[in-house]
Amino acid sequence: TxxxxxxxxxxxxxxxxxxxxxxxxxxxxxxxxxxxxxxxxxxxxxxxxxxxxxxxxxxxxxxxxxxxxxxxxxxxxxSQELHEEYPTVIVALRDGTTAVGLLQRSADGGMQVFNAAAEIRKFQQSEIESVRSHTVSAMxxxxxxxxxxxxxxxxxxxxxxxxxxxxxxxxxxxxxxx
Structure with missing residues (x-):
């Protein structure tokens, strides 16, 4: 049943x-x-x-x-098993905001983060203060x-x-x- x-x-x-x-x-x-x-x-x-x-x-x-x-x-x-090929990160930006999601390199040399709402945020390297691993899945x-x-x-x-x-x-x- x-x-x-x-x-x-x-x-x-x-x-x-x-x-x-x-x-x-x-x-x-x-x-x-x-x-x-x-x-x-x-x-x-x-x-x-x-x-x-x-x-x-x-x-x-x-x-x-x-x-x-x-x-x-x-x-x-x-979040029980995170995959190395799909790292979830916290990106701290110089403007004081953060982005959380799957890290992807963009074709123009910047970064993009794909979040749980399926939104992509793109950043240039100069906008990024720090990037650190996150232990919570983007799923x-x-x-x-x-x-x-x-x-x-x-x-x-x-x-x-x-x-x-x-x-x-x-x-x-x-x-x-x-």
Whole structure:
């Protein structure tokens, strides 16, 4: 059975425990994933195949690299595991303002920061006072809270699918899930 199935819930690992237990994911569930990917706002930063943007990690091969439980945990707690290729920084500017987000070098030699609202702020080197690492992901916490449990299941099924086919993943015992 699904956990409380209401968009607007504050989802946690505990409330979603068992979301995939005893469930055979289908291609039909996976097919709902792109719409949920858009609804959740993932497309603003992430790419999966031809859908989405490139500011954050490309999720196309996620089905080969991660188990469903790992993907769900990353969605629930985005700051738990930060990726070196996508550093979140705090940029202090000489005018006293700051910018927080993913650091990207711009083609003109300056910097740009892509924030959690999917906005890009560009700076020239001369405008920057300091840049330091931030331990909070640019991916906003609570991304799943606007989704129902069924939508979360479809999103994770799609993200971990290969060519639209949900992949069997091994559980903690090394056994294939049924």
């Amino acid at each position: 699904l956990p409380q199935d209401a968009a607007g819930a504050v989802w946690t690992a505990q409330s979603l425990q068992g979301l995939f237990e005893g469930v055979h994911l289908t291609s039909e569930q996976s097919a709902q994933g792109p719409a949920v990917f858009e609804k959740a706002g993932c497309v603003k930063c992430h790419r999966r195949s031809a859908l989405g943007a490139t500011a954050g990690p490309d999720l196309t091969s996620l089905g080969w690299r991660r188990q469903r439980a790992e993907v769900l945990e990353s969605l629930l707690y985005p 906003p916490a609570g991304t799943l809270d606007r989704l129902t449990a069924e939508e979360i299941r479809s999103l994770v099924a799609w993200l971990t699918s290969v060519d639209g086919i949900p992949q069997p993943h091994q559980d903690d015992d090394g056994q294939e899930e049924e």
